[in-house]
Amino acid sequence: MNWEKLFLYHPTALYQLAVFPFVGFFHYLWISQCLSINARYICLLASGFLLACSAMGCYALLVFISTVGSVAVIHSAGPQQAHKWVFFFQMAWQTVCHMGLHYKEYFLHEAAGIRFSVALSVLMMMTQKATSLALDIQERKVRVESxxxxxxxxxxxxxxxxxxxxxxxxxxxxxxxxxxxxxxRFQAWIKNPSAPPPKRFLWAAAQKGFGAVILALLKNLVRGYACPPDNLLSCRGLGCIPALWTSALFFRLAYYSHWMLDESIFIASGLGLELGCDRYAGSAGGVLLDTDIWTLETTNRIAVFTRSWNKSTAQWLKRLVFQRTPSRPLLATFAFSAWWHGLHPGQIFGFLCWAVMVEADYRIRYFSRSFAPSQPWRLLYQILTWCQTQLIVAYVMLAIEMRSLSLLWQLWFSYNSFFPLLYAISLPLLAKRSTSSPVDPRVSRH
Structure with missing residues (x-):
């Protein structure tokens, strides 16, 4: 058995596992007061530099340019201008790097190397952190002091x-x-570290790591049942339904396992502690963990699935785009998400389709309240909408993951398009009814 292929299910998994003992050692150094504040910053900076070089090789230079450029912009621009210029710099640089990937794939017909793919993924997270920091500076939550x-x-x-x-x-x-x-939270971790982690804190980190391994094994099990794209798109009739759902389940398990491993390291470092005490914070203490498998797999609402999918990123998009866009914020948020992910044809189609599905879900939810007056009818409604949500999510996820324009074209003309088309057709019909309704269905959003 190929154990390396079985457990190292993500390109960064090996490096994440290597980081695990070091973050615990950092936490020990912090609480033992062995290092000054500046020495702690230098220790993290040096170790981050080595980790980037190890994981990305020469492509780490792309990340270093992003870091130096963002910090330079923050210190050169005023507090009210920092966010605008950091956003412009980060997205411009990230787009240039993604265009390099597109050039290799579509013109040179070369597959992107693992290290280049890791560098692009890190750049996306760098954009999250840099723009979040710039927003905090603009809102006077963080001061740039000399x-x-x-x-x-x-x-x-x-x-x-x-x-x-x-x-x-x-x-x-x-x-x-x-x-x-x-x-x-990062500054609080550096300057005021909590006491040594209690047993329940260590157990929380161990649980996340163990869950990541279990999900990785399940993903490899599902791999044998998932259909290749060509077989999936050429299926006929009801056989498309299990094939579509199984293939999307493979991708979801990959995301879940990767997120849980990341969260395990996050908690082990001490960043998952409640500020000012030794209790594990979770989402209630200002730390928004990304993985909420129960909600994602049981909800019958696409809007709830959207808010629960990669939670911290969803909150970042809400703060960065949705709350700052005066007109059609939902469409603007998904359009920006497609840009942030790289603007592949599948990503553009998938995210715009996702936006339409969320808008339709809000309206269908509002107008279907009176259609299920009794408990049996409500149960039937929940089952049917859960199935519809699962199949729409599967369709959108496969569209986003597809890198070939020809495969995307086949997906559009396959039987799998029936489920999103059902919601897409209902949207203009319900939109007409909402204009004559005294209450806009979107008022009830939360």
Whole structure:
């Protein structure tokens, strides 16, 4: 049996496992007060630099340019301008790197190397952290302060000012993955570390790691039943339904296992602790963990699935785009998500389709309240909408994962398109009814 292929189910898994003992060692150094604050920042920055070079090779330069550029923009622009210029710089640089990937795939017909793919994934997370930090600066939650030095060059002052932000962007616990951690929580972890983790805290990290292994094994089991894209798109009749769902389940298990491994490292580092105490915070203490498998697999609403899928990223998109867009924020959020992911044809189609499905889900939910007055009818309604949600999510996920325009075209003309088309057709019909309704169905959103 190929154990390496079985357990190292993601390109970054080996490096994440290597980081695991180091983050625990960092936490021990913090609580033992062996290092000064600046020494802690330098320790994280150096280890992040080595981790990036090990995982990405020469492509780590792409990440270093992103880090240096974002920190330079933050310190050169004023608090009210920092977010705009950081956003522009990060998305421009990330788009250039994604265009390099597209050039290799579509013009040179070369597959992207693992290290290049890892670098692009890290750049996407770097955009999350940099724009989140810039928003905190704009909202006065974080201050860009200059250290008071009696002696020293201006270069040394600049380096000391840039050290916390650079360490935050290249911090090993969140460099290759993990929930989006705010700069405020990162600073609290550095300056005021909690006491040694209690048993329940260590058990929480171990549970996440064990769950990641179990899900990786399940993913490899499902791999044998998942259909290749050609077979999936050429199926006929009701045989398309299990083939579509099984193939999407394979991708979902891959995401779940990767997120749980990231969260295990996140918790083991101490970033998952409630600020100011030794209790494991979870989502209630300001740490938004990404994995909520129960909600994702049991909900009968596409909107709830959307909010629960990769939770910290969903909250970041809400803060960055949805709440700052005056007109059609839902469409703008999904369009930006397609841009952030790389603008492959499948991503553009998949995310725009996802936006239509969420909008239709809101309206269908509002107008279907009176259709199930009794408990048996409500149960039947929940079962049918759960099946519809599962199949629509499977369709959207496969569209996003497809890199070939020809396969995407086949997906559109396959029997699998029936389920999203059912919602898409209902949207304009329900939109007409909502114009004559005294209450807009979107008012009840939460």
């Amino acid at each position: 250290p008071s030095l009696a002696e020293g060059s201006r270069l040394m002052q600049y380096l000391l000012r840039a050290l916390p932000f650079s360490s935050y962007l290249l911090s090993p616990p969140t460099l290759l993955g993990g929930p989006l951690c705010s700069f405020h």
